[in-house]
Amino acid sequence: xxxxxxxxxxxxLFLGIGMDDLTHIVEATKFEFIKLRAGKTVVxxxxxxxxxxxxxxxxxxxxxRADDNSYTMTEEMKAPAVLQPERLFGLRRHYSKxxxxxxxxxxxxIEKSELLKLLDEHxxxxxxxxxxxxxxxxxxxxxxxxxxxxxxxxxxTRFVSDRSDRPAGRKELCITMQQLANAINESRxxxxxxxxxxxxxxxxxxxxxxxxxxxxxxxxxx
Amino acid sequence: xxxxxxxxxxxxLFLGIGMDDLTHIVEATKFEFIKLRAGKTVVxxxxxxxxxxxxxxxxxxxxxRADDNSYTMTEEMKAPAVLQPERLFGLRRHYSKxxxxxxxxxxxxIEKSELLKLLDEHxxxxxxxxxxxxxxxxxxxxxxxxxxxxxxxxxxTRFVSDRSDRPAGRKELCITMQQLANAINESRxxxxxxxxxxxxxxxxxxxxxxxxxxxxxxxxxx
Numbered sequence: 001x002x003x004x005x006x007x008x009x010x011x012x013l014f015l016g017i018g019m020d021d022l023t024h025i026v027e028a029t030k031f032e033f034i035k036l037r038a039g040k041t042v043v044x045x046x047x048x049x050x051x052x053x054x055x056x057x058x059x060x061x062x063x064x065r066a067d068d069n070s071y072t073m074t075e076e077m078k079a080p081a082v083l084q085p086e087r088l089f090g091l092r093r094h095y096s097k098x099x100x101x102x103x104x105x106x107x108x109x110i111e112k113s114e115l116l117k118l119l120d121e122h123x124x125x126x127x128x129x130x131x132x133x134x135x136x137x138x139x140x141x142x143x144x145x146x147x148x149x150x151x152x153x154x155x156x157t158r159f160v161s162d163r164s165d166r167p168a169g170r171k172e173l174c175i176t177m178q179q180l181a182n183a184i185n186e187s188r189x190x191x192x193x194x195x196x197x198x199x200x201x202x203x204x205x206x207x208x209x210x211x212x213x214x215x216x217x218x219x220x221x222x
Numbered sequence: 223x224x225x226x227x228x229x230x231x232x233x234x235l236f237l238g239i240g241m242d243d244l245t246h247i248v249e250a251t252k253f254e255f256i257k258l259r260a261g262k263t264v265v266x267x268x269x270x271x272x273x274x275x276x277x278x279x280x281x282x283x284x285x286x287r288a289d290d291n292s293y294t295m296t297e298e299m300k301a302p303a304v305l306q307p308e309r310l311f312g313l314r315r316h317y318s319k320x321x322x323x324x325x326x327x328x329x330x331x332i333e334k335s336e337l338l339k340l341l342d343e344h345x346x347x348x349x350x351x352x353x354x355x356x357x358x359x360x361x362x363x364x365x366x367x368x369x370x371x372x373x374x375x376x377x378x379t380r381f382v383s384d385r386s387d388r389p390a391g392r393k394e395l396c397i398t399m400q401q402l403a404n405a406i407n408e409s410r411x412x413x414x415x416x417x418x419x420x421x422x423x424x425x426x427x428x429x430x431x432x433x434x435x436x437x438x439x440x441x442x443x444x
Contacts, residue, residue, distance in 0.1 A: 068369040086363070089349070090356030096364065123342065127311070133355040134312030140362030141308070142318065144384045147290040150404060162366045182372060185407035 010080040011054050011108075013128045021122055030114050034107040042083070042099040042107060049087035049095055051109050055079045058105030063098045064163065071175035071183070073163050076102065085132055088112060152194040155184040157219055168217040176209050232302040233276050233330075235350045243344055252336050256329040264305070264321040264329060271309035271317055273333050277301045280327030285320045286385065293397035293405070295385050298324065307354055310334060374416040377406040379441055390439040398431050 005022055008014045017025070036042065042053060045065060060077040077083075077099070084095055110118070118125050143162055148154065159180075160171055175183070181191040195211065198204045203219050205212040213219055227244055230236045239247070258264065264275060267287060282299040299305075299321070306317055332340070340347050365384055370376065381402075382393055397405070403413040417433065420426045425441050427434040435441055 064367060066367050066369070067364075070369075086356045086359035088356065089352040090354075090358075090360050092357075092360050096360075119348070120345065126341070126348075130311040130351075130355070132312075133352070133359060134308045134310065135314075136312075136359045137308035137355060137362060138312050138314050138318075140359060140365075142289075143362075143366075145286060145288050147288070147292075148405065155407075183370065185377075 007056050007080070008108075011056075012080070012082050012132055013052075013054075013085070013125055015124075015128055017122065017124050021124070025118065025122070025125075029118060030111065032109040034109060036101045036105050036107065038101050038103050038105075040101045040105075042101065042105075043095045043097075045095060045098045047095050049084065049093050049112075051111050052085060052088065052115055053083040053099075054108040054110075055081045055083070056106040056108055059102040060105060061100045061102045062165070063100070064096065070179050071173065073160070073174075074172040075164055075166065076170045077165070078169075079106070082132075085129070086136055088115070152184065152186045152190050153198065155186065156180075156191075156194060156198075159184050160213060160216060161220065164216060166216075167220065169215065171213045171216055173211040173213070174209060175211065180211075229278050229302070230330075233278075234302070234304050234354055235274075235276075235307070235347055237346075237350055239344065239346045243346070247340065247344070251340060252333065254331040256331060258323045258327050258329065260323050260325050260327075262323045262327075264323065264327075265317045265319075267317060267320045269317050271306065271315050271334075273331050274307060274310065274337055275305040275321070276330040276332075277303045277305065278328040278330055281324040282327060283322045283324045284387070285322070286318065292401050293395065295382070295396075296394040297386055297388065298392045299387070300391075301328070304354075307351070308358055310337070374406065374408045374412050375420065377408065378402075378413075378416060378420075381406050382435060382438060383442065386438060388438075389442065391437065393435045393438055395433040395435070396431060397433065402433075 004026065008022065008026070009017065014022070042060065045063075055077060057079050059079075061074050062077045063072055063074045065072045083099055084097065087093060087095055119129060148158055160173065161167055164171060173180075177192055177195075178188055181188045184191065186194070195204065195206055198219070199206045201222065203213070203222055205214065226248065230244065230248070231239065236244070264282065267285075277299060279301050281301075283296050284299045285294055285296045287294045305321055306319065309315060309317055341351060370380055382395065383389055386393060395402075399414055399417075400410055403410045406413065408416070417426065417428055420441070421428045423444065425435070425444055427436065
């Protein structure tokens with residue numbers, strides 16, 4: 001039991017909740033604990049968001065598809081984390097990304113009705129939710145105003161960063177050379193040269209219609 | 223008094239609040255009503271967000287500066303509206319935009335401590351705040367994934383849309399031709415041709431280091 005307490009306290013919405021409240025929450029809330037082997041789907045894009053999933057253990061692959069289906073990007077999500085908490089309310093109450101287990105994963109799920117009770121009854125929980133949503137809005141809203149470098153490499157790094165939840169870690173881009181060239185507004189030749197140069201410097205791995213960035217933070221700093 | 227009630231009910235955070243709750247709110251909450259002539263500053267960029275301002279009447283100019291100071295964009299905000307509600311919590315608790323009155327404006331201000339009380343005591347108010355924040359996060363988070371056109375005109379329209387709170391209305395861009403060309407990744411010549419063409423079609427007005435888009439919705443549809 002103590003282990004669950006410790007795990008919960010690491011999650012973004014439970015930070016700072018006192019032991020008394022936590023005991024009450026664990027007793028009064030319907031949690032579902034889920035254990036999944038690698039390669040299983042947790043959430044599919046466009047599925048209604050009627051619960052909140054917390055990743056307690058393991059690594060998830062989070063895939064986002066461009067609106068016109070021309071490319072996808074897959075990011076790793078490591079525990080502890082919460083899956084798209086901004087999809088519970090607002091205009092679009094369905095997940096916009098797909099989540100699949102990369103390793104064996106431990107997840108905790110809470111139904112929206114249970115979550116509303118937690119939000120109503122616990123000030124810290126509520127404050128954590130405000131902070132989480134506000135920080136996400138601030139980050140996303142600030143992106144267009146950042147400085148853009150003019151070199152193909154800057155534009156590529158920006159392209160990946162703008163589409164990343166986390167400005168570090170592994171990202172996998174499924175895109176053709178031509179589509180990437182269009183997206184970053186460079187010629188196909190310049191794009192190809194830039195990618196091969198990054199490959200030579202061990203900052204990306206290059207495959208047919210696929211670019212893997214093992215550590216985005218290294219690419220950003222390079 | 224009835225007039226205040228009607229006005230409040232139009233505001234994004236008060237939508238759907240019952241008459242009983244509203245009476246209680248008006249009696250128990252410290253509001254400040256502010257009337258300002260045209261040309262006055264309501265909020266300056268980087269000012270700590272320790273209150274929420276609601277625009278009840280009139281038009282505000284909302285100015286955002288690029289991180290590297292190379293350009294600014296000014297958008298009109300019409301009543302009823304709320305000024306940057308996502309800056310009350312989260313990592314960055316200061317306004318990121320400046321707000322100045324364009325016409326005589328009526329504003330309502332609520333201190334953060336009073337607002338926390340409203341959020342604690344009224345479920346609908348809280349739900350409205352969740353909805354507001356989630357919708358903003360969803361909109362901002364979805365932007366990078368939209369389709370980009372490849373013509374200079376598409377890129378210019380996208381540049382303005384990505385930086386707009388509202389996808390319609392008047393926007394004023396203070397930017398040199400060269401900075402805009404860099405920002406949208408086109409040559410100075412192509413950028414100039416594109417802007418003069420839009421000007422000829424009455425979709426923008428062109429000045430030295432300034433572009434005015436009278437109706438963004440017309441530019442988007444053109």
